[in-house]
Amino acid sequence: MGRPPCCDKEGVKKGPWTPEEDIILVSYIQEHGPGLLRCSKSCRLRWSNYLRPGIKRGSFTDQEERLIVHLQALLGNRWAAIASYLPARTDNDIKNHWNTHLKKKLGNQAANVPENGSRASCRSVAKGRWEKCLQTDVGMAKRALSEALAVERPPAATSYASSTENISRLLQSWLNPGRCAAAAAAASRGSGTSESASSQASVSTSTVVCPNEDSSPPSPPLMSYLESWLLAEDERQDVFLEDMAAISDTCNFL
DNA sequence: AAGTTGCCCAACCGCCTACGC
DNA sequence: CGCGTAGGCGGTTGGGCAACT
Secondary structure, three states, X not given: OOOOOHHHOOOOOOOOOOHHHHHHHHHHHHHHOOOOOOOHHHHHHHHHHHHOOOOOOOOOOHHHHHHHHHHHHHHOOOHHHHHOOOOOOOHHHHHHHXXXXXXXXXXXXXXXXXXXXXXXXXXXXXXXXXXXXXXXXXXXXXXXXXXXXXXXXXXXXXHHHHHHHHHHHHHHHHHOOOHHHHHHHHHHHHXXXXXXXXXXXXXXXXXXXXXXXXXXXXXHHHHHHHHHHHHOHHHHHHHHHHHHHHHHHHHHHO
């Protein structure tokens, strides 16, 4: 949480402003005007939820939904954390989709199928085992997440450079005649995450992602691992529960 | 065709926390 | 070290739209 080190990005200058920089800023304002009458917060939101290149719009795929359901079960309503595993989706989008669709869907499923797969399996084990099962499951998730964030984290400079490239491309296109089409094309080219591309997998491997690299998704290999881990619910749970039962028995024996 | 209801989703709000002075 | 500022986040709202009566 909290403010990210926005000036820690490579290539971003810190410290006091020089007279030259002041002149550049003033001339830019004189040329383009003071800008929007919007607060930084609103601008940021608009960018990250709507304008950011690579955002996938439209309905969620089954795979995405399952991923969200799993992650929500493991992480709770930490939408930003969940969104980091679906780079093409915004936290707001995921939150809205959860509140409007998935919550109801899960409610119906729970009502219609009270004893589904893993839960039924878990319920069949003793109470203590179920608690252990739950704890270890969260532990596995935490471990996977920390690995994702610590080991597989891509260099910040790369994603930021890519991002600024796209922004400048968009701005240049915007300033040129026929700007809308060009800007859209530039965004599309730059992002490499068209509908078809992003539909191949829930993980974008494009060079263009969020300007806020703090929420950069893990790199694809780990993502694939995480996805397969998360999505292989039934098999994993069964094997896992067997293991847990064995461990529990051993503990009881000792 | 007009009115009502329900849903969706972009945007706002308030809290928490890190940063800078 | 304390305080003000600003960004990030989750919860909530309300406008727009489609379906229904």
